[in-house]
Amino acid sequence: MRIACPFCGERELGEFTYLGDAAPKRPSAFAADGAEQPDAQDLFFDYVYLRDNIAGDMDERWYHGGGCRSWLTVTRNTTTHEIKAVGAAPGAGAQKPAKAGATS
Amino acid sequence: MAEYSWEAQSPLRKAFAPGRLGLASGDAGVAMTEISDFNLVQVMARRGLVANVAKAAKKAWGVLPPERPGAAVGKGATLIWTGPDQFFVLSVGNGPDPVSPLAAIFDGMASLSDQSGGRCLIRLSGARVRDALAKVSSIDLHDAVFPVGAAAATSIDHTGVNLWRRSDAANGSPVYSLLVFTSFADSLWHTLADAAAEYGVEATRTPLS
Numbered sequence: 233m234r235i236a237c238p239f240c241g242e243r244e245l246g247e248f249t250y251l252g253d254a255a256p257k258r259p260s261a262f263a264a265d266g267a268e269q270p271d272a273q274d275l276f277f278d279y280v281y282l283r284d285n286i287a288g289d290m291d292e293r294w295y296h297g298g299g300c301r302s303w304l305t306v307t308r309n310t311t312t313h314e315i316k317a318v319g320a321a322p323g324a325g326a327q328k329p330a331k332a333g334a335t336s
Numbered sequence: 337m338a339e340y341s342w343e344a345q346s347p348l349r350k351a352f353a354p355g356r357l358g359l360a361s362g363d364a365g366v367a368m369t370e371i372s373d374f375n376l377v378q379v380m381a382r383r384g385l386v387a388n389v390a391k392a393a394k395k396a397w398g399v400l401p402p403e404r405p406g407a408a409v410g411k412g413a414t415l416i417w418t419g420p421d422q423f424f425v426l427s428v429g430n431g432p433d434p435v436s437p438l439a440a441i442f443d444g445m446a447s448l449s450d451q452s453g454g455r456c457l458i459r460l461s462g463a464r465v466r467d468a469l470a471k472v473s474s475i476d477l478h479d480a481v482f483p484v485g486a487a488a489a490t491s492i493d494h495t496g497v498n499l500w501r502r503s504d505a506a507n508g509s510p511v512y513s514l515l516v517f518t519s520f521a522d523s524l525w526h527t528l529a530d531a532a533a534e535y536g537v538e539a540t541r542t543p544l545s
């Protein structure tokens with residue numbers, strides 16, 4: 233499997249580290265008015281431990297630690313390893329990459 | 337305040353052996369050179385200030401920092417892409433404080449960190465240098481895709497390196513520079529020397545010029 237880093241170009245899997253599902257968003261322990269969320273424990277349990285086991289296209293976070301050290305969002309088919317899109321993860325670098333590549 | 341007197345040591349003091357290595361007959365196919373006496377500072381543009389950083393660099397060295405993997409040779413420094421919105425400034429010197437002059441140039445637009453003692457600089461050239469590198473790197477070094485001025489942040493033997501191509505040598509052979517963390521330098525030198533041994537290696541040391 234190879235990933236086309238939007239900053240570096242196409243590289244082999246060994247240069248990347250897998251984090252996992254890009255979907256989970258850190259919940260807040262507090263409501264907008266500052267009061268404690270009554271279901272905060274459940275929300276955090278879900279955020280930390282519970283993952284969907286997707287068979288098909290999945291948005292994932294990958295880290296190009298063996299290259300430019302950027303976090304990437306990779307859309308990968310978990311059954312075929314086909315990669316449909318690669319882009320910079322939110323907050324990676326201060327400017328948008330010139331082009332995002334896709335490869336399998 | 338205590339006075340310290342640091343004695344600079346080569347990060348290759350265990351691995352480096354001057355002279356000929358591997359194939360002993362004919363011209364050495366690969367020249368491996370440890371480059372010393374350089375200042376290396378990492379520049380990371382602060383969010384939203386990439387254009388300001390580029391302008392300041394252009395004013396200081398006459399070249400723009402590469403926006404894509406590449407190395408730009410300016411007046412007094414080479415700017416090497418290391419990642420989005422960040423680059424190395426490589427220059428001749430071995431002073432104790434390479435950051436202050438850059439802090440004046442970038443004036444709060446970028447975060448700076450001194451890497452002079454943190455990296456080892458190795459130069460590779462020779463008629464068979466590409467054959468040797470092909471064994472250990474997956475980067476395509478063909479002229480068409482990796483011309484003079486090209487650069488890559490990549491891994492060789494599971495070790496992160498910054499690789500770029502300098503102007504060709506007088507004899508026409510390509511010249512590559514490589515920065516590696518000092519603690520991995522001995523190991524990487526061995527790997528490179530092993531890959532190049534069948535072509536004959538000439539190992540030397542020289543200050544950056």
Ligand SMILES: [Zn+2]
Binds near residue numbers: 237238239296299301
């Ligand atoms: Zn990259």
